[in-house]
Amino acid sequence: MKIDGIDKIIIKMLVKDARTPVLSIAREVGISGAAIHQRLRKLEKSALIDGYRMTINPKSLGYNTTAFVGVFLDSSSLYSSAIKRLKEIPEVVESHYTTGNYAIFIKILCKNNEDLMHILNKNIQNIKGVSRTETFISLDQQIDRQISI
Amino acid sequence: MKIDGIDKIIIKMLVKDARTPVLSIAREVGISGAAIHQRLRKLEKSALIDGYRMTINPKSLGYNTTAFVGVFLDSSSLYSSAIKRLKEIPEVVESHYTTGNYAIFIKILCKNNEDLMHILNKNIQNIKGVSRTETFISLDQQIDRQISI
DNA sequence: ATTGAAACTCACAAGGT
DNA sequence: ACCTTGTGAGTTTCAAT
Numbered sequence: 498m499k500i501d502g503i504d505k506i507i508i509k510m511l512v513k514d515a516r517t518p519v520l521s522i523a524r525e526v527g528i529s530g531a532a533i534h535q536r537l538r539k540l541e542k543s544a545l546i547d548g549y550r551m552t553i554n555p556k557s558l559g560y561n562t563t564a565f566v567g568v569f570l571d572s573s574s575l576y577s578s579a580i581k582r583l584k585e586i587p588e589v590v591e592s593h594y595t596t597g598n599y600a601i602f603i604k605i606l607c608k609n610n611e612d613l614m615h616i617l618n619k620n621i622q623n624i625k626g627v628s629r630t631e632t633f634i635s636l637d638q639q640i641d642r643q644i645s646i
Numbered sequence: 647m648k649i650d651g652i653d654k655i656i657i658k659m660l661v662k663d664a665r666t667p668v669l670s671i672a673r674e675v676g677i678s679g680a681a682i683h684q685r686l687r688k689l690e691k692s693a694l695i696d697g698y699r700m701t702i703n704p705k706s707l708g709y710n711t712t713a714f715v716g717v718f719l720d721s722s723s724l725y726s727s728a729i730k731r732l733k734e735i736p737e738v739v740e741s742h743y744t745t746g747n748y749a750i751f752i753k754i755l756c757k758n759n760e761d762l763m764h765i766l767n768k769n770i771q772n773i774k775g776v777s778r779t780e781t782f783i784s785l786d787q788q789i790d791r792q793i794s795i
Numbered sequence: 796a797t798t799g800a801a802a803c804t805c806a807c808a809a810g811g812t
Numbered sequence: 813a814c815c816t817t818g819t820g821a822g823t824t825t826c827a828a829t
Contacts, residue, residue, distance in 0.1 A: 498706070508700065515664040515698035518823095520805055529816050534806065536814090547703040549664035551657065554696040555793045557647070563742070565714075565751065580788045592789035593712070595782040602714065602782055606793050633744040633751055639729045640741035644704045644755050667806095669822055681797050683824065798829080805822065812815075 498543045500646070503528070504536060508546075508646055515549040560588075560606045563635040564613055567599035568627055575626030576600065582624045588616055599631070610634075647692045649795070652677070653685060657695075657795055664698040709755045712784040713762055716748035717776055724775030725749065731773045737765055748780070759783075 500508075503526050510517050510525065519537065523530040540546050555561075570579060576594065579601060583589045591604035607613045617630060649657075655675050659666050668686065672679040689695050704710075719728060725743065728750060732738050740753035756762045766779060 508702070511700035512702065513699070515700045518805060519807095528814090530805070531807070531817080532815050538807095543706065544703055545706045547701040549698065549700050550662070550792075551660035551664045551698050552696040553657070553661065553792055553795060554693055557692065557694040558793065558795070560793055565742075565744070584789060587794045589789055590791055590793065592787065593714075593782075593784035594786035594788070595714070595784050597780070597782040599782065602784070603789070631746070633742075633746040633748065635742035635744050635751070637743035638741065639743070640733060640738055640752070642739055643699075643702055644707065644709055644739065645736045646702065646707070667822060668824090677796095678798055679823075680799080680825085684796080796829100798827105800827095801825085803822100803824075806820090808817105808819095810815105810817080 498545065500540075500545075503533075504540060505646060507533060507537060507540065511549070512643060515551075555606050559608045562607050562609055562613055563638065564605045564607070565633045565635070566603050566605055566617070566621065567631040568601040568603065568621065569598075569629040569631075570600035571626045571628050573600060579624050579626055583621075586616065586620050588612075647694065649689075649694075652682075653689060654795060656682060656686060656689065660698070661792060664700075704755050708757045711756050711758055711762055712787065713754045713756070714782045714784070715752050715754055715766070715770065716780040717750040717752065717770065718747075718778040718780075719749035720775045720777050722749060728773050728775055732770075735765065735769050737761075 506526055507522055510522050519533045520530040523533045526533065570576065580592060583592055583603065588605050588607050589603050590606050593602045595602045605613065605616060607616055617632065621627060621630060652675050656671055659671050659674065668682050669679045672682045719725065729741060732741055732752065737754050737756050738752050739755050742751045744751045754762065754765060756765055766781065770776060770779060
């Protein structure tokens with residue numbers, strides 16, 4: 498899969514705004530909309546494009562607290578059952594099986610510290626095999642981006 | 647800002663595919679395209695919708711390794727200069743100022759372990775004020791989603 | 796808040812180089 | 813393999829309800 502300058506413009510414009518019309522891109526590049534359309538189909542088939550998503554602003558829903566939680570498991574054999582339970586907690590937006598001290602490392606979005614405490618104590622600590630957790634609260638996020646092309 | 651069932655369908659369809667035509671949504675809910683269009687404009691103005699983004703598949707570019715790195719800073723006064731340097735490293739896709747042991751907590755996407763080592767040793771450890779780092783490599787990601795509406 | 800119609804813009808299949 | 817044309821489909825505005 499080789500990507501030329503035109504493809505890069507297509508990708509750059511759609512990463513910024515996924516609803517940009519193909520013809521706007523066409524005008525920018527200087528070729529027809531159909532040509533852009535064809536290139537886009539090829540990029541989509543090539544698996545380079547994962548999809549187009551609307552992103553919701555969590556703050557507008559009152560979700561003002563981001564936290565990372567390292568989860569200790571009694572036994573790694575409990576991993577898949579723990580994941581199943583974590584999927585049922587909507588505030589858990591990412592989960593990773595990581596090297597290092599923790600068995601599972603998760604990212605949580607919640608409304609405030611009280612809400613976070615509730616999720617930790619009632620939802621996560623109750624999961625079978627979870628012995629202990631360590632929490633890092635994000636006070637400020639300065640970088641949030643995709644890998645560059 | 648109040649959100650009814652129709653808004654939820656609009657949001658749900660666009661979260662899944664941001665390029666879904668307004669008329670497809672209109673057919674799904676059974677009202678006119680103009681009505682959907684008007685609701686969408688209102689949702690966009692309300693800040694609930696953050697934007698529409700194309701997502702790139704990092705694996706298709708050879709980025710197969712995700713890691714979290716806790717960064718220790720000599721002094722918290724070096725925070726903003728360190729962030730400035732971190733922004734120059736394209737592999738750093740997230741940065742947080744966190745409570746707990748670390749001053750800065752970052753997420754890195756890189757091609758392989760050798761690449762990761764290079765970024766840690768040459769790029770991050772070289773930043774003024776960075777004394778030490780702790781790295782967690784993600785071996786498996788099971789959850790990756792947005793906050794639900 | 797929703798509609799239908801008008802004017803405009805776009806997407807995509809078919810065909811040309 | 814890459815491009816343009818043509819046309820059916822989609823978007824957007826607006827007066828009316």
